[in-house]
Amino acid sequence: MSGAVIAGIDMIPFGRFPDRSLEDIGAEAALMALADAGLTIHDVQAFYCGSALQATAFPGQRILRRIGQRMMPVLNVVNGCATGAAAFREAVLAVASGRHDVALAVGVEKMDRGLIVMPGRPADFQEEGAIGTITTPCLFSQAGVIHSAEYGTTFEQFAKVSVKNHHHATLNEKAFIRRETPLEEVMASEMIAYPNTKLMCSINVDGAAAAIVTSEAFARRHGLMNRAVRVRAAAMLASVFTDMEDGLTDFNEVTRETAKQAYEAAGLGVEDIDLIELHDCFATAELLHYENLGLCGKGESGALIDSGETALGGRLPVNVSGGLLSKGHPLGATGIANLYEICLHLRDEAGQRQVEGARIGLAHIVGGMTDYGSASAVHILERV
Amino acid sequence: MSGAVIAGIDMIPFGRFPDRSLEDIGAEAALMALADAGLTIHDVQAFYCGSALQATAFPGQRILRRIGQRMMPVLNVVNGCATGAAAFREAVLAVASGRHDVALAVGVEKMDRGLIVMPGRPADFQEEGAIGTITTPCLFSQAGVIHSAEYGTTFEQFAKVSVKNHHHATLNEKAFIRRETPLEEVMASEMIAYPNTKLMCSINVDGAAAAIVTSEAFARRHGLMNRAVRVRAAAMLASVFTDMEDGLTDFNEVTRETAKQAYEAAGLGVEDIDLIELHDCFATAELLHYENLGLCGKGESGALIDSGETALGGRLPVNVSGGLLSKGHPLGATGIANLYEICLHLRDEAGQRQVEGARIGLAHIVGGMTDYGSASAVHILERV
Numbered sequence: 001m002s003g004a005v006i007a008g009i010d011m012i013p014f015g016r017f018p019d020r021s022l023e024d025i026g027a028e029a030a031l032m033a034l035a036d037a038g039l040t041i042h043d044v045q046a047f048y049c050g051s052a053l054q055a056t057a058f059p060g061q062r063i064l065r066r067i068g069q070r071m072m073p074v075l076n077v078v079n080g081c082a083t084g085a086a087a088f089r090e091a092v093l094a095v096a097s098g099r100h101d102v103a104l105a106v107g108v109e110k111m112d113r114g115l116i117v118m119p120g121r122p123a124d125f126q127e128e129g130a131i132g133t134i135t136t137p138c139l140f141s142q143a144g145v146i147h148s149a150e151y152g153t154t155f156e157q158f159a160k161v162s163v164k165n166h167h168h169a170t171l172n173e174k175a176f177i178r179r180e181t182p183l184e185e186v187m188a189s190e191m192i193a194y195p196n197t198k199l200m201c202s203i204n205v206d207g208a209a210a211a212i213v214t215s216e217a218f219a220r221r222h223g224l225m226n227r228a229v230r231v232r233a234a235a236m237l238a239s240v241f242t243d244m245e246d247g248l249t250d251f252n253e254v255t256r257e258t259a260k261q262a263y264e265a266a267g268l269g270v271e272d273i274d275l276i277e278l279h280d281c282f283a284t285a286e287l288l289h290y291e292n293l294g295l296c297g298k299g300e301s302g303a304l305i306d307s308g309e310t311a312l313g314g315r316l317p318v319n320v321s322g323g324l325l326s327k328g329h330p331l332g333a334t335g336i337a338n339l340y341e342i343c344l345h346l347r348d349e350a351g352q353r354q355v356e357g358a359r360i361g362l363a364h365i366v367g368g369m370t371d372y373g374s375a376s377a378v379h380i381l382e383r384v
Numbered sequence: 385m386s387g388a389v390i391a392g393i394d395m396i397p398f399g400r401f402p403d404r405s406l407e408d409i410g411a412e413a414a415l416m417a418l419a420d421a422g423l424t425i426h427d428v429q430a431f432y433c434g435s436a437l438q439a440t441a442f443p444g445q446r447i448l449r450r451i452g453q454r455m456m457p458v459l460n461v462v463n464g465c466a467t468g469a470a471a472f473r474e475a476v477l478a479v480a481s482g483r484h485d486v487a488l489a490v491g492v493e494k495m496d497r498g499l500i501v502m503p504g505r506p507a508d509f510q511e512e513g514a515i516g517t518i519t520t521p522c523l524f525s526q527a528g529v530i531h532s533a534e535y536g537t538t539f540e541q542f543a544k545v546s547v548k549n550h551h552h553a554t555l556n557e558k559a560f561i562r563r564e565t566p567l568e569e570v571m572a573s574e575m576i577a578y579p580n581t582k583l584m585c586s587i588n589v590d591g592a593a594a595a596i597v598t599s600e601a602f603a604r605r606h607g608l609m610n611r612a613v614r615v616r617a618a619a620m621l622a623s624v625f626t627d628m629e630d631g632l633t634d635f636n637e638v639t640r641e642t643a644k645q646a647y648e649a650a651g652l653g654v655e656d657i658d659l660i661e662l663h664d665c666f667a668t669a670e671l672l673h674y675e676n677l678g679l680c681g682k683g684e685s686g687a688l689i690d691s692g693e694t695a696l697g698g699r700l701p702v703n704v705s706g707g708l709l710s711k712g713h714p715l716g717a718t719g720i721a722n723l724y725e726i727c728l729h730l731r732d733e734a735g736q737r738q739v740e741g742a743r744i745g746l747a748h749i750v751g752g753m754t755d756y757g758s759a760s761a762v763h764i765l766e767r768v
Binding site: 047052055056057058060061062066070071072073074075076079090093094095096129234237238253256304370372373374375 | 477478
């Protein structure tokens with residue numbers, strides 16, 4: 001992965017924009033990232049566009065046209081919630097291959113409310129839950145319940161994830177919910193699927209984020225290295241959604257394997273990481289991923305959230321952006337938004353929520369549909 | 385693009401398989417291509433899966449699971465009718481970058497009948513034709529009508545494309561329609577949109593095709609070069625669907641620009657090409673693409689089909705497989721099926737329809753939706 005840097009990255013504030021189209025917000029994010037890099041669309045040689053829900057409807061071409069451009073290699077990619085990270089990774093590969101100097105990755109989504117229904121071909125596709133398998137909220141809740149049974153993890157410990165991430169979001173003007181949510185409020189919030197209350201579920205919002213990946217040689221040649229961030233590892237693996245066969249006792253292996261590949265590729269361990277953005281689609285998920293990413297041993301994540309070490313100011317802050325629980329979760333955009341947060345810290349531009357002296361950051365994502373499949377991506381970024 | 389070869393490639397016979405799922409036929413094609421290469425799924429390091437209609441529903445993961453595998457980098461890609469070719473091209477880039485030795489590309493589709501409705505997010509998507517723009521059959525027909533008005537191209541000349549391609553398909557046991565269609569029958573067939581009758585429209589069928597791309601070094605090391613085919617160029621461009629603004633007089637620029645890039649990348653001209661598989665989604669399209677790909681000058685495609693030079697036995701045979709008109713057009717599978725046909729000839733394995741002494745072949749595809757966007761891919765392959 002030597003040689004690929006993020007020369008520019010940005011996201012629009014996440015929210016609900018009934019009057020703005022996918023191409024409106026995707027083009028805005030692309031132009032913001034280009035401006036951040038000090039480049040223009042004419043510098044872009046390849047464009048990877050990720051939208052988890054609209055991939056089949058030419059989102060990349062629509063965004064390109066909205067920018068007023070044509071005749072560029074555009075590839076629309078999709079991998080569930082890992083879609084944005086997958087688009088970014090292809091941009092990294094396109095640059096790392098030496099084929100292109102500059103690649104654009106956009107993640108974008110216009111969301112409905114409530115339980116997410118993935119579009120598919122009507123004759124051959126049934127919505128999640130209608131095929132006799134578990135829905136996503138129930139899946140992540142069940143994994144939490146099993147963790148509780150095995151390790152004594154408490155409802156309160158899961159709820160603390162939400163308190164922490166909402167607190168972080170009060171420091172992030174691009175987050176959707178920016179208010180403190182005390183522990184009692186989180187626990188008393190409407191129960192969605194025990195132990196996840198409504199405030200412990202990620203929020204469906206519209207959003208877009210974009211990154212400009214260039215070769216390090218290009219960035220040096222054009223004086224872009226002063227704010228560039230180096231890509232040390234770009235790992236992605238797909239699998240079955242989860243080892244449902246194993247009764248969710250070991251949720252989830254695809255994250256563990258992907259993280260392992262990323263650490264190996266970077267030649268780094270979790271002890272080298274200064275901050276992490278991980279996939280807190282539900283509060284239970286954050287604790288499970290502490291263990292999957294190696295922040296603590298098996299069954300120790302309850303104690304880790306209690307310790308405060310994963311809060312801003314702690315030893316290894318997690319989801320300083322506010323995470324999906326507070327920032328919101330526009331599926332295809334989330335992967336690049338996570339990378340954006342890491343980059344802000346590695347560029348000392350995170351303002352009030354800056355992780356002081358951050359040198360290495362890790363962005364994790366995992367997506368999937370029960371009975372269909374999964375994908376996880378782990379990127380490790382380094383301050384130049 | 386130096387260094388990437390097709391070590392194995394295959395397709396299932398196209399047809400209508402109401403009892404077989406997308407993962408059934410996708411896995412079958414993948415295993416056939418692996419067998420063709422003499423490799424197994426354990427040799428594959430990256431998997432690009434193209435499905436134009438089901439991209440959002442984890443087709444790659446479902447196919448991987450059907451093969452009995454997990455934990456592999458899988459990326460689902462989509463670019464309309466160019467989806468299969470786009471998946472293949474990413475596999476080529478992944479290998480050409482030196483990151484992987486072996487990449488698998490699968491194109492797969494389960495089709496409905498009649499006018500194709502692309503799936504998309506319900507709240508933000510309207511089916512083609514319902515948004516006040518032209519449907520695909522009307523678009524290609526209108527482009528033909530304008531060609532007739534400008535250059536005197538006749539209904540009979542367009543119909544001859546169908547006669548030729550159906551004749552070719554009688555020699556291809558994997559084609560869906562395998563019978564001669566005399567000129568009178570083609571012209572008297574149900575009129576869909578003048579001048580394209582029903583026999584001049586491509587057929588919705590289910591299908592799957594797969595290719596194994598390896599580095600030339602890997603192929604040499606493993607004794608695979610005796611049947612390998614070299615990838616000389618892998619060009620892809622996206623744009624607006626067509627220059628609707630120009631009244632379809634110049635249909636379509638994205639194919640011309642992509643072909644230009646491919647010829648330049650290969651250092652070859654149309655005079656070097658021995659056979660072509662091009663995107664005959666409608667009979668009118670084939671004549672237009674003769675001009676777009678440089679087989680003849682502007683307005684000369686009517687005379688070219690009359691000359692017989694693009695029929696098997698002619699100077700530059702086009703769509704010897706039977707083309708989309710006879711073989712069928714399972715959107716996401718078509719791009720790799722085209723490449724399969726070229727490979728058969730470059731490996732002297734095309735049987736009765738072998739283009740004698742074929743050294744260089746070109747596969748073209750173009751997809752799009754009016755008002756949304758387009759993508760074209762042109763690959764140039766060479767006998768080793």
